[in-house]
Amino acid sequence: GAVVSQHPSWVICKSGTSVKIECRSLDFQATTMFWYRQFPKQSLMLMATSNEGSKATYEQGVEKDKFLINHASLTLSTLTVTSAHPEDSSFYICSARDIEREYNEQFFGPGTRLTVL
Amino acid sequence: GQNIDQPTEMTATEGAIVQINCTYQTSGFNGLFWYQQHAGEAPTFLSYNVLDGLEEKGRFSSFLSRSKGYSYLLLKELQMKDSASYLCAVMDSNYQLIWGAGTKLIIKP
Numbered sequence: 486g487a488v489v490s491q492h493p494s495w496v497i498c499k500s501g502t503s504v505k506i507e508c509r510s511l512d513f514q515a516t517t518m519f520w521y522r523q524f525p526k527q528s529l530m531l532m533a534t535s536n537e538g539s540k541a542t543y544e545q546g547v548e549k550d551k552f553l554i555n556h557a558s559l560t561l562s563t564l565t566v567t568s569a570h571p572e573d574s575s576f577y578i579c580s581a582r583d584i585e586r587e588y589n590e591q592f593f594g595p596g597t598r599l600t601v602l
Numbered sequence: 603g604q605n606i607d608q609p610t611e612m613t614a615t616e617g618a619i620v621q622i623n624c625t626y627q628t629s630g631f632n633g634l635f636w637y638q639q640h641a642g643e644a645p646t647f648l649s650y651n652v653l654d655g656l657e658e659k660g661r662f663s664s665f666l667s668r669s670k671g672y673s674y675l676l677l678k679e680l681q682m683k684d685s686a687s688y689l690c691a692v693m694d695s696n697y698q699l700i701w702g703a704g705t706k707l708i709i710k711p
Binding site: 519527528529530531534576578580589590591592593594595596598 | 632633635642643644645646647650689693697698699701702703704
C-alpha cells in the first residue's frame with residue numbers, strides 16, 4: 486500500500502512554455518501533499534505544501550505565480566511550472582501523507598525530471 | 603534556525619557495518635525519519651523514531667537520543683545495492699519535515 490505516482494516521468498520543453506506535473510495517491514487518501522525540488526547532488530527542497538480544497542502554502546523564496554499548485558481531490562495534486570526557463574530544470578518530487586498511518590510518514594512519487602531548453 | 607547535520611559522504615566495504623550520524627536542532631520534535639535515495643530516484647522510507655532508543659528492522663537499525671538531538675542509522679552486512687544517499691529528516695512542531703543534505707554511502711567490494 487501507500488503508492489504515489491507522478492506523471493510525466495521526464496519532460497523536455499522550450500523556454501517560455503508551461504509544464505504540468507501530476508501527483509496521485511493510488512491506494513490512499515492524501516489530505517496533504519508536498520512538492521519538492523532537488524538539484525543535482527543537493528538535498529530535497531520543499532517548495533510548497535498542498536492541502537485538499539485550499540490554497541497551497543509556499544516556502545519562502547518560491548514564486549506562487551510561477552509554480553501553480555492545485556489539490557482538487559484527495560488523490561490528486563498538480564504542479565504547473567509557468568513560463569519555464571532553463572534555471573527551472575530540476576528533479577521535481579511530490580509526496581503524500583497518509584493520515585491513516587501511525588507514523589505520518591510521507592510517501593514519495595518517483596519524481597519528474599524537467600529539462601528546459 | 604532549524605538545522606540538520608549529517609556527513610556528506612562515507613565509504614564502507616561490502617559485508618561490513620556502517621553508522622551514519624545525524625544531529626538536529628529544530629523548533630519542536632515530532633519524530634525523526636531516515637530515507638534511502640538511489641541516484642535519480644525518489645526517497646523511500648526506512649525508519650521512524652520518536653522515542654529514545656534503538657529500532658531494529660532487518661539489516662537496518664535506527665537510534666534516537668532526544669536530549670542530545672542525535673540519531674544514527676546503522677547498516678549491517680552491507681551489500682552493493684546499499685550504495686545510495688541516506689537522508690535524515692525531522693518532523694517539527696508544525697508536522698513539517700526538515701531535511702538534512704543527505705549522506706552519500708559508497709560501498710566497495
